[in-house]
Amino acid sequence: MDQRGPIILTGAAGFIGSHVAQRLVSEGRSVVGIDNFDPYYDPRLKRRNLELAGAAAGPGRFEFSQTDITDAGALDALLARVRAEGIIHLAAKAGVRPSIADPVGYARVNVLGTSILLDAARRAGCSRVVVASSSSVYGNCPKAPFAEDMDVSEPISPYAATKRACELLGFTHHKLTGMPTAMLRFFTVYGPRQRPDLAIELFMRRLAARQPISVFGRGDSSRDYTFISDIVDGVLAAYRRIPEVGYRVWNLGSDRPVTLDDMVAAIGRVAGVAPRIERGPARAGDVERTWADLSRSRAELGYSPKFEFEDGLRAQWEWIRANPA
Ligand SMILES: NC(=O)c1ccc[n+]([C@@H]2O[C@H](COP(=O)([O-])OP(=O)(O)OC[C@H]3O[C@@H](n4cnc5c(N)ncnc54)[C@H](O)[C@@H]3O)[C@@H](O)[C@H]2O)c1
Numbered sequence: 001m002d003q004r005g006p007i008i009l010t011g012a013a014g015f016i017g018s019h020v021a022q023r024l025v026s027e028g029r030s031v032v033g034i035d036n037f038d039p040y041y042d043p044r045l046k047r048r049n050l051e052l053a054g055a056a057a058g059p060g061r062f063e064f065s066q067t068d069i070t071d072a073g074a075l076d077a078l079l080a081r082v083r084a085e086g087i088i089h090l091a092a093k094a095g096v097r098p099s100i101a102d103p104v105g106y107a108r109v110n111v112l113g114t115s116i117l118l119d120a121a122r123r124a125g126c127s128r129v130v131v132a133s134s135s136s137v138y139g140n141c142p143k144a145p146f147a148e149d150m151d152v153s154e155p156i157s158p159y160a161a162t163k164r165a166c167e168l169l170g171f172t173h174h175k176l177t178g179m180p181t182a183m184l185r186f187f188t189v190y191g192p193r194q195r196p197d198l199a200i201e202l203f204m205r206r207l208a209a210r211q212p213i214s215v216f217g218r219g220d221s222s223r224d225y226t227f228i229s230d231i232v233d234g235v236l237a238a239y240r241r242i243p244e245v246g247y248r249v250w251n252l253g254s255d256r257p258v259t260l261d262d263m264v265a266a267i268g269r270v271a272g273v274a275p276r277i278e279r280g281p282a283r284a285g286d287v288e289r290t291w292a293d294l295s296r297s298r299a300e301l302g303y304s305p306k307f308e309f310e311d312g313l314r315a316q317w318e319w320i321r322a323n324p325a
Contacts, residue, residue, distance in 0.1 A: 011090035187253030191228030192319035227307035253292025
């Protein structure tokens with residue numbers, strides 16, 4: 001019988017959150033998931049994610065609370081009731097381009113919401129908190145790969161700026177409370193249940209429907225795509241390790257950038273369909289490239305991404321085939 005308190009997981013109905021929940025409960029941990037079913041994408045997909053995560057849980061191992069992280073009173077009541085061991089905070093308004101149209105909404109959920117959550121964690125005396133940041137904080141850093149100690153003072157989208165603000169809030173929270181606090185810079189996560197606004201999911205669904213795909217920019221921008229199960233490994237390693245470290249930022253990527261054109265070609269190979277491409281101008285807010293330096297996360301977390309890019313694509317394609325829109 002697991003004597004530890006449950007882990008609070010915010011954003012539990014989302015892409016990454018539902019995979020983290022599924023892994024935790026399948027390892028015998030108790031999880032209390034929080035999500036508000038933000039309408040950024042179809043809440044029915046989020047309810048399905050939750051069902052899949054909950055189905056892996058033994059009796060009483062997975063509780064879900066439809067709670068908004070900006071609701072301090074609701075968070076306090078929940079944390080007081082469940083006596084959580086720690087928090088994995090993944091809830092956010094995600095997505096770079098929509099943040100340009102809605103900077104205030106992004107700041108409210110990502111900055112205010114994270115601040116409220118950290119303060120609730122303090123009041124509840126949680127043992128640790130792990131927070132999702134993003135590779136987007138590196139902006140258009142001239143040097144690559146991106147290491148955690150590089151200057152990240154020039155984010156180029158409101159989304160990236162909110163994620164950097166979360167890192168700073170987390171640092172202050174740790175300094176003032178002593179609570180172990182980890183910030184995880186995820187590099188473009190893909191795999192089954194990927195968010196429907198992200199390129200691979202979008203392109204695969206277009207290919208499956210025999211529709212053309214829209215590619216913005218010259219096609220030589222690149223992303224360090226990271227398969228979901230590697231990210232889950234990193235999140236859980238950070239949760240275990242952070243009490244010994246105090247405050248730390250860790251990159252969770254693949255150290256294997258892929259250009260946009262190569263990504264499209266790889267999807268075509270996996271799907272067995274020649275993509276019809278419609279090209280458009282580069283979009284504001286999108287960085288030129290991302291590339292994770294994994295020295296710190298390898299050394300301190302034992303993090304070691306396992307998935308080859310095309311193997312991950314194949315897993316996502318199979319999921320899409322089994323789950324048509
Ligand atoms: N997917 C990626 O490639 C990627 C890359 C870098 C960072 N991240 C970060 O990882 C985290 C998870 O991303 P994801 O791709 O799973 O996104 P997602 O949108 O699938 O999941 C986020 C979840 O947070 C919930 N949420 C939003 N506002 C909320 C609120 N006010 N209260 C409670 N819940 C709320 C949403 O309903 C959603 O289910 C986010 O913090 C995101 O910024 C993701």
